[in-house]
Amino acid sequence: MPDSTPSSARTPRVRFAPSPTGYLHVGSARTFIFNWLFARHTHGTMVLRLDDTDVERNTEASVQSIFEGLRWLGLDWDEEYKQSERLALHRQAAESLFAKGLAYRDFTPAHAGDDNQSSAAQGAWLSNPGMREMSRAESDRRAAAGEPFALRYRVPRGEGRTLQFVDGVYGAQFKLADEIEDFALLRSDGMPTYHLASCADDAGLRITHIIRGQDHLTNTFKHCLIFEGLGVEPPQFAHLPLLVAPDGAKLSKRRHGPVVSVTTYRDAGFLSQAFVNFLCLLGWSPKDDREFMTLDELTDAFTLEGVNRANAVVNFTEEDPFDPKAVWLNAEHIRAxxxxxxxxxxxxxxxxxxxxxxxxxxxxxxxxxxxxxxxxxxxxxxxxxxxLDQLPPYDPAELIPQKSDAALARRVLSRALEVLPTVPFNHDALEQALRAAASELGLKAGQAFQPIRVAVCGRKNAPPLFATMAVLGRVTCLERIEQALSSLESFS
RNA sequence: GGCGCUAUCGUCUAGGGGUUAGGACGUGAGAUUCUCAAUCUCAAAACCCGGGUUCGAUUCCCGGUAGCGCUACCA
Missing domain, CATH: 1.10.8 (Helicase, Ruva Protein; domain 3)
Known part of the structure; x- marks a missing residue:
């Protein structure tokens, strides 16, 4: 049944495989986006797979929150799977590896030696003593007796074998098999580990390109071993540089809090297309000078060759949780x-x-x-x-322009009160009338308009005056100017 | 500790054996405008260090350093 067509030659099938252990975080969102762009760019298929084999940590709330985040991004997917529903496939894969002698039972109690730091230093971590070498007969007997065991991959040892793959971003990668520990495939409760479930599913779902975080770069050798053991050609791999905090640490929910959650961006009023645009620029470049890009432009421009190799800093601080560039891009998208x-x-x-x-x-x-x-x-x-029905009380100091006095402000406002009742309330007519009023009073536009602007808007900085007044309407404007005027009565 | 990955302005990045090392955000100054915003102009700001290779390295090679990752019966 395995397809002999090389993965590089088939219609691309990529997957995003989050594990539902919390909200969708920006790093995961970026991985999803890059996968999506790759799929759409190549007219391939986007698969969403929930990697929920860690029963301890998975929650339904987290599943919902991930969907919520993905929906907000506005990017779709073509197929959807749940890893927990594919257990049979994983067990079958484990069976097959065991049957071929590529895996063995490890009866060492879990967490027996928790000081794996020091044991690793001594090079004793490759396998648990006595387990790899145990005869099949004894292994079967102990298993039959109900003794719990983990299933481990029997990594080739002493052959000096070099494992290799070509990463779409990092290039050719090599590693001595002797440096890889006998990693677990099944836990002692019979549940598959990430490595097994992931590879079995990637093979089963006929994934052609695995695009994921660089934190899996070294794990990939293990995955190659599993694919080999399963008798399938491994997919193409491409690893993405990680998103890190200003202190260099990998972005984490624990250390950095809500700033790493995509819902934080949504709730603050990011446009999803701006957020996507921003994330794309972290670790990827179109190689020209474009920064502001629409989804279509991104899709068109996206290639793995444009992906960078160094980690990218998301430049946030405690005072300001959002990278200034993200904010700028958002403003650009808002204007567009x-x-x-x-x-x-x-x-x-x-x-x-x-x-x-x-x-x-x-x-x-x-x-x-x-x-x-x-x-x-x-x-x-x-x-x-x-x-607002009622503006907060005026600050007389704001109603009075710089280098001027209350008397002048009063004159301006009074004149406005005389002129406004008969002016058509549209931009051009208002402009004409108020400019005329200003010159009659011998004032420059800037001087004359400030008292009116403050009267009407309640502050010095506001949108352009005439358009604003047109929207506010005659009644409100007159009312507010009167109020401003009276608040200046007793003021010299 | 072992193994791996990475290293260009504060940040995101382009570039690449000879360049005034380019752009963007942010910052500062100015222009423009009815204020603000926007826009425009200008400015400050970078090739981690040391060795090679070379007529010439920021670029190629080696070493160092630093950061990150992996080294779980987490993913």
Whole structure:
């Protein structure tokens, strides 16, 4: 049944195989993305496989949270499997290796020698004493007697054999078989280990390219041994440089907390396409000067040759959990998003602040803040005055322009009050009227507009004045200018 | 400890035997604008160290150092 066509010549089948032991973290997300891009670029198949053989640590909540993360990324997959449902296949693989004499039973109690650091230093870690050499008869007898055992791979020893494979990123890799320990295939409870289950499934699912984190680079020799024992041609391998924290340590849930969870990015208001764009730039380059890229452009440009070999730092700090480049890219993607598409994405963040803007109003406000926010969650603080019934009390110092006085601010506001009731409330008419008012008062635009802007928006920094007033409407504007004026009454 | 992988501005990266070592983010200065944002201009900022090979190495080779990974009946 094994297919004799080399994996490199078949239609690519790649897989993403997370183990559900927590939320989806950014490193896993990147691995998924690279696999997806490879699959789509080559018109291959994307397989999602939950590697849930670690019964102790797997949770259903984690499964849900991983799906949630993947769904948010907006990338799909073609086939889906659960490793725990494929136990029979794994056992069969173990059987087959045992039958061929490529594996043996190890009756050493689990965790017998926990000081494997020192025993490793003495070179005594290759196999447990007496187990590898045990006769089949004795092994069978002890097993039949119900004594628990782990199944280990019988790694070729004393032949000076060199194992090798060509990595799609790191190039040709070599290792002496004698340096590899007799790794476990089955635990003493009969459950397969990661190495066995993973290889058996990769073979069974006819995976052609394994694209995964570099932390598996050395493990790959073991996997080659398993594929060989199973009598199948190993897939192509490509290992990805790791994502690390600014201190150089591998990104981990434990040490770095929620900053490594993709939901943190989602909740802060990253656009998924920006997040994907950012992750792609860590450890991969299109080799030209492009940085801002759409999914289509990424798919088109992605190749394994573009993958870098050095670990990439995600540049976050305690004060700011997001890499500045990620934030910048997000701002770029926000600006590139059409208003009709962006407005509904903003809605949840207004709701979070306790406001439920009408869709039309949101649509009117969005273009005014689109250039001014870096994260979607900034939307409310950038646009609050559009939705507040009552502005917080004015700061007279803000109503009064620099090098000026309250009297001038009062004149400007009074004049505005005279002019505004009859002006059509659209951008051009407002501009014409207010500029005219400014020159009548002998003021420069900047000087004249500040009191009005502060009156209408409640602060000095805001979107362009005329468009803002047009959205706010005549009634609100007049009301606020009156209030501002009266707050200046007693002020000299 | 053993084995492996890696090393270009603060960060992400391009490059590659002879280059003013390129771009981006961030930072600083300026321009522009009704403020902010955006935009534009300019600036500071890097080839880990030591040996080779070579007319010439940041680039190729070796060694060192450092970081990371693997060395589990975790994945």
């Amino acid at each position: 998003t059409p208003v009709e598409e962006l407005a509904p994405r903003l809605a949840p963040f207004f709701e979070q602040a306790g406001f439920h803007p009408a869709p039309e109003k949101l649509l009117a406000v969005t273009p005014l803040i689109r250039e001014r926010i870096k994260l979607l969650r900034d939307a409310f603080s950038a646009a609050d005055f559009f939705f």
